[in-house]
Amino acid sequence: MNMPHGEVQTLPLIRKIFEDGKRLFLPRITKLEEGSFQRFPGQKSYLQMLEVPNLSQVLTLKPRGVYKLLEPESNSGVNGLESEIDIVVLPGVAFTKDCYRMGHGAGFYDDYIKRYQESTGNPRPLLIGIGLKEQLVDSLPIEAHDEKLDYVLIDSDIYRRPS
Helix, strand or coil: CCCCCCCCCCHHHHHHHHHHCCCCEEEEECCCCCCCCCCCCCCCEECCCCCCCCHHHHCCCCCEECCEEEECCCCCCEHHHHHHEEEEEEECEECCCCEEEECCCCCHHHHHHHHHHHHHHCCCEEEEEEEEEEHEEECCCCCCCCCCCCEEECCCCCECCCC
């Protein structure tokens, strides 16, 4: 789900996912248990993808966490690490035409993609960033752990990861 302000509204996409009979997994930020693997120094939380089985459950989600996102309950739905995920649609603060993304700096999605591959042995899902025209920038600071996107969709423009 998108943040309340400054991000593309995702409810129309979510409706289409259910209309097409696809499965939907939404992110939930969860505290790392003491002694758990930390990918980044000081990492205290990680992102889970939890299945939400129908639109009516999406519409009843309540804001939670520091970002006030509409997140599924921790005990709801199948965990994405126990399933096969084909596509991850990523929000962001900023995007580039060569498919880099800047989030809010916690590395949640970068960590999730790596955890997904390590846990399932599945290939990396297709990563698609979605943003507003104001979020398209010429360049971003890039770190070694940053996952490059396969596509960035900004309004009606589509940018593809260079080969």
